[in-house]
Amino acid sequence: xxxxxxxxxxxxISGILVIIGLLVEALCLVWSRPIAFVVLVGLGGALIGLGVxxxxxxxxxxxxxxxxxxxxxxxKH
Amino acid sequence: MPTIAIVILILFSAVLAGVVVARxxxxxxxxxxxxxxxxxxxxxxxSLVAGMDNEMERSKSTAFCLSCHIMDSYGKSLxxxxxxxxxxxxxxxxxxxxxxxxxxxxxNYAMFGTFKAKLGGxxxxxxxxxxxxxxxxxxxxxxxxNNRECLHCHLGARSFxxxxxxxxxxxxxxxxxxxxxxxxxxxxxxVVHNVGHWGDKVKFWDGGS
Numbered sequence: 001x002x003x004x005x006x007x008x009x010x011x012x013i014s015g016i017l018v019i020i021g022l023l024v025e026a027l028c029l030v031w032s033r034p035i036a037f038v039v040l041v042g043l044g045g046a047l048i049g050l051g052v053x054x055x056x057x058x059x060x061x062x063x064x065x066x067x068x069x070x071x072x073x074x075x076k077h
Numbered sequence: 078m079p080t081i082a083i084v085i086l087i088l089f090s091a092v093l094a095g096v097v098v099a100r101x102x103x104x105x106x107x108x109x110x111x112x113x114x115x116x117x118x119x120x121x122x123x124s125l126v127a128g129m130d131n132e133m134e135r136s137k138s139t140a141f142c143l144s145c146h147i148m149d150s151y152g153k154s155l156x157x158x159x160x161x162x163x164x165x166x167x168x169x170x171x172x173x174x175x176x177x178x179x180x181x182x183x184x185n186y187a188m189f190g191t192f193k194a195k196l197g198g199x200x201x202x203x204x205x206x207x208x209x210x211x212x213x214x215x216x217x218x219x220x221x222x223n224n225r226e227c228l229h230c231h232l233g234a235r236s237f238x239x240x241x242x243x244x245x246x247x248x249x250x251x252x253x254x255x256x257x258x259x260x261x262x263x264x265x266x267x268v269v270h271n272v273g274h275w276g277d278k279v280k281f282w283d284g285g286s
Contacts, residue, residue, distance in 0.1 A: 008101035011113065015098035018121045022091040025128045026084050034145060034202055037132045044128070048121045055117040
């Protein structure tokens with residue numbers, strides 16, 4: 001249960017970083033100034049990169065748990 | 078991909094990522110895991126690459142280069158009503174694409190040329206925001222203009238290969254091609270932008286794009 005909580009927390013942080021990074025990127029695309037490219041790559045890219053890395057880390061740091069019969073049944077639905 | 082399509086994709090990705098942030102428990106199921114992989118890995122990276130590609134393409138545009146205040150005079154020099162002005166003659170007669178006029182001449186037609194041109198652009202940004210800006214007429218090229226950039230279009234062209242001045246001396250054409258005789262700084266085509274030296278006699282053509 002504790003492991004699931006930490007996984008959820010990492011997913012949340014990862015998602016928030018990705019969302020902020022995506023919003024920065026969207027703003028840079030509609031902001032037609034030369035500095036926009038630097039902000040897009042430096043800030044947007046860094047936030048998205050961090051979010052993606054945290055997501056990948058949350059996957060590999062999660063201990064393997066075989067799927068229970070109820071999980072399998074839920075997936076079938 | 079058009080800018081508006083990328084922005085829509087980004088907002089769509091952000092909304093889906095918001096679903097995972099609001100309800101991370103949905104990743105317990107297989108479909109939730111696929112959703113999380115899509116919105117926290119694939120879509121953000123795809124959006125980032127698409128956005129960077131879009132910005133790279135936009136950075137080639139004349140409007141992008143002229144969006145810096147310091148480049149105003151250089152933009153104006155494209156409209157000088159005098160065919161001896163090299164940049165103006167190329168721009169007004171569409172010898173270079175009017176919407177990519179700066180990039181076409183100032184890129185580097187060698188391996189990684191576009192990348193080097195963008196690095197040069199980053200140096201411009203550094204000077205623009207963090208250093209004392211020079212006067213427009215004091216702006217100099219990072220390195221002498223290489224004939225390769227001219228020859229990218231002119232090599233093999235009849236006007237270049239058979240031009241009377243180019244063939245007046247048999248050594249001239251090989252020297253130009255070997256970049257030992259500069260097109261723009263040997264006294265032949267040396268009036269390029271001439272910013273700061275226009276005086277009152279220069280007129281401007283208000284047509285074109």
